[in-house]
Amino acid sequence: MKKTRVAILGSGNIGTDLLIKILRSQYLECSLFIGRHLNSPGMNKAGSLGVRISDLSIEAIEREPDCCQVVFDATSALDHRKHWPVLKKLNKRVIDLTPSGIGEMCVPALNIEHCLDIENVNMITxxxxxxxxxxxxxxxxxxxxxxxxxxxxxxxxxxxxxxxxxxxxxxxxxxxxxxxxxxxxxxxxxxxxxxxxxxxxxxxxxxxxxxxxxxxxxxxxxxxxxxxxxxxxxxxxxxxxxxxxxxxxxxxxxxxxxxxxxxxxGNMDIINCAAIAMAEEYAKAGEGERGGDGR
Amino acid sequence: MKRILIHDVTLRDGNHAISHKMTAVQIAAYAAAADAAGVPVVEVGHGNGLGASSLQVGESAISDELMLKTARMNLPDSKLAIHVIPGFATINKDLKLAIDNGVDVVRVASHCTEADITQRHINYVRDRGKEAYGVLMMSHMASKETLVEESQKMESYGAEGVIIFDSAGTYLPGQVSERVRELVASLNIPVGFHAHNNLGLGIANSMAAAEAGASIIDGSARGFGAGSGNAQIEVLIAVLEKMDYQTGVDFYRMLDAADLAERDLLKEIPRIKSLSIVSGLSGVFSGFIKPVERISREFNVDARDVLFELGRRQVVAGQEDIIIDVVSKLCATKDER
CATH class of the missing domain: 3.30.360.10 (Dihydrodipicolinate Reductase; domain 2)
Structure with a gap:
């Protein structure tokens, strides 16, 4: 089965933990791990796991819009406010792990199906x-x-x-x-x-x-x-x-x-597990559509 | 003669002793008396500060706004202070309201290793042109080196002084001197000390702090505060003057204010009860004593065991919910026996 490609914005604790979890997913693959400094611990970890990394922040996705279908934003509320207009223009599905308050609030146990049709979901806290x-x-x-x-x-x-x-x-x-x-x-x-x-x-x-x-x-x-x-x-x-x-x-x-x-x-784990549950749900739902485009 | 700045926490820490049920009439009466005595800084609020009225810690009898308005009206000369813990109080919901209501001094508190959560609150207070102090609670849980690092962070955010809290009343005088001396040597801003009297050392520890160079000392009338109370402010004034420190507080009027507090505010005069000693020894925040006593009684377990277990778990203020967890676990072990 073809996995859905995702990018992770933010190479801090949350982003890096998310990456390790995604490496285990049957439905997702991380095509780009994006931070700001090539030397941060998160970037080093991603590099050591053989994942492609970039230090260009949001520009990495602007330069290469086809790199992914889903973007996890694990930066900060302030940064997400800047990232969202760019990602929206590029038609990305966005799963926001910052408390930016922009997207539809998602708790997978409660409204995962409703969130399937929403382009920006927020994982609250x-x-x-x-x-x-x-x-x-x-x-x-x-x-x-x-x-x-x-x-x-x-x-x-x-x-x-x-x-x-x-x-x-x-x-x-x-x-x-x-x-x-x-x-x-x-x-x-x-x-x-x-x-x-x-x-x-x-x-x-x-x-x-x-x-x-x-x-x-x-x-x-x-x-x-x-x-x-x-x-x-x-x-x-x-x-x-x-x-x-x-x-x-x-x-x-x-x-x-x-x-x-x-x-x-556990605090980091629960928000990341929830974000991945959401992304996997997209991946499963999107299976049929993507089957036809030759990828 | 060396000056000591007295911060009076009667109307805030005292709230712990009466499960946060202080009324506007009580606040008005004591604030006026403290002002008349020339107490320079008078703190008011829920025991855990602004925005902390909750099922977790206890619900206040009146709103934060009413507390602040009442105190402000009765403090023509003294500065009005509040205690603020980020995680309980937010800038938009709480701090803005407080400053709009005439607060002069904001003491922004975090647990001893968490100074960076105070940055935005301290910045906000300074931006509004008010005085900001940093407070490190449960300071016995950190080494003196860590306390220096955390205090330096607060200084860099704009704190105009850092006060270390002996929240569990667990320090010995030598431990206070050692920490205060290190802080005084490492900071360019005043250092303060806030005692709890669980082991009978509230005044002695405050003296040790002053002798080690602390220039802000917290006290409360009759010691009215969490657990067995704080350093008794009227004793503090007397002893400091005897040691040739200047406080600017009128001694007779301070005694009058303390008498008023005893008559109108206190349910009972703080004394060192058995559980206070256990709290001091186990390093558990004094504010836990009342809920531990209540919940232990409800579930018929030994409150002393509960406090020691909480100490083993290194709980901090704000973790009152863990009492229920500990009590139910102790119940379960008891049933198994």
């Missing part, structure tokens, strides 16, 4: 990918007045772009929770933990609910977790839904696959 599936169950099964999601990630799993983008992280996560839970009163919190050895990513969803329907949660939360586990193997419920001090609470841990960063970096 790591905390969003972990919490929104659960928040949507709560929104759909409960009479909910407020939802709050709290993620803790290891300091060493957060690169410079994540750190400088904390406000965008909060805003983008909150927007995602609102959209998928239907609850307008929401809050997102992110804590970076200096603990050594580093801790696994943990995400807690709290909610204020009138007369919680625990039975529905006990059925639906594990089902939803199962759907996420299809594309994020390290996603697991560690505290099942319960009520503590009038707060509905449930907690997940996300362990990474240990591809580019160690396993504690």
């Amino acid at each position: 790591c905390g969003g990918q972990a919490s929104i599936p659960l928040a949507s169950v709560i929104g759909n099964t409960q009479d909910v007045e407020y939802i709050e999601v709290v993620s803790t990630i290891a300091s060493r799993s957060a690169g410079p772009a994540t750190r400088i983008n904390l406000d965008e992280y909060v805003e983008s996560t909150e927007k995602g929770i609102r959209k998928f839970s239907g609850c307008s009163n929401v809050k997102a919190i992110l804590t970076l933990s200096p603990a050594q050895p580093p801790i696994d990513m943990q995400t807690t969803v709290f909610a204020k609910v009138t007369r919680p329907d625990m039975q529905a949660l006990k059925e639906e939360i594990p089902k939803m977790a199962g759907r996420v586990q299809h594309y994020v193997p390290g996603y697991s419920i560690i505290v099942p839904p319960m009520v503590e001090s009038d707060r509905l609470v449930t907690m997940v841990r996300v362990r990474g696959l240990g591809d580019y960063l160690p396993k504690y970096a």
Whole structure:
């Protein structure tokens, strides 16, 4: 089967981890790995894996528009705002891993099919990918007045772009929770933990609910977790839904696959796994069309 | 005579002691008393600062905006300060509102190794022409070399001082001196210290900081703060003056303000309870004591075991949800036995 060709923009932790995952995909191949400096650790890693690299940023794709069908943007929210008009003109499918807020928000467990027809999908945030599936169950099964999601990630799993983008992280996560839970009163919190050895990513969803329907949660939360586990193997419920001090609470841990960063970096893993699930869905859906053009 | 700048955190850290339920009337009364005493900087807010009212940490009784407006109205001379943790508070939602409401001093905080998350917030405060300080919380978790590096980052972002927090009340005086001395020698901006009294060393550690060159010291009335409280501000003023430091605070009026706090703000006078000692020893943030106590009681596990396990996991402020995880794991082991 012919694989769909993708390019990765951004050679930081996210981009490099994405690359390693794509090398394992049955549906995707990375035809170009793009950064800004040939000597960055990510570029060196890509080079050592035999992947074509370029230090020309977005220009690499402008110069060679046929290099790929799908572009993953793993740069920053600010950079994505510049990249998007260029990629749109070139008719690329774009999967945005920055909290730019431009594309359609995508959580594969919830709206992957809807996103198939959309040219720019946004993967929200790591905390969003972990919490929104659960928040949507709560929104759909409960009479909910407020939802709050709290993620803790290891300091060493957060690169410079994540750190400088904390406000965008909060805003983008909150927007995602609102959209998928239907609850307008929401809050997102992110804590970076200096603990050594580093801790696994943990995400807690709290909610204020009138007369919680625990039975529905006990059925639906594990089902939803199962759907996420299809594309994020390290996603697991560690505290099942319960009520503590009038707060509905449930907690997940996300362990990474240990591809580019160690396993504690579940935050990076979950957003990358989600992005790849989306891209593979394109690839599968696009099979028929591309069959005819001789490639 | 050497000057020490006193930051009064009663109306912020004290909120931890009453599960963030401080009212506007209480804020108005204490702010006016602290202002009358000539306390130079008065901090107000939820225990974890602006934008931190939450199910995770505890919901405030009143909005941030009402807290700020009330304090501002009652602080004609003292500067109004806030505590801000990026990840809880954003510039657009919280910081802008605070500065629009007349905040003079913003203390932008991160855990001890995370200074770079404070950059944009510090920049914003400076751009708005207000004073910005950097705060390194849970500072005992980092070596003095790391604290220097992180403080230098804050200095480079425009912080006008860096305050290290003994959030867990775990330092011994010698450890404070060592860190403060290193920071004073490496920075071109003032260094501050914020004590918690879990091991009975709040005042002693603050003195050690001053003697090592710290020029900003945090205190709160009757020690009103998380866990067994902070350095008791009226004692701080007395001892600093005795040691020939100048604070500019009127001693009698400070005592009056502390009496008022005891009467109108405190549910109980902070004292070193058994769990505070465990929190200090295990290096767990003092603000965890109340929720640990509550959840442990609910699930019938030993709160001391919970604190030691949290210490082993090196939790930091903002990770209160982990208490539930630890308690349910301890429950499970108990059931197995």
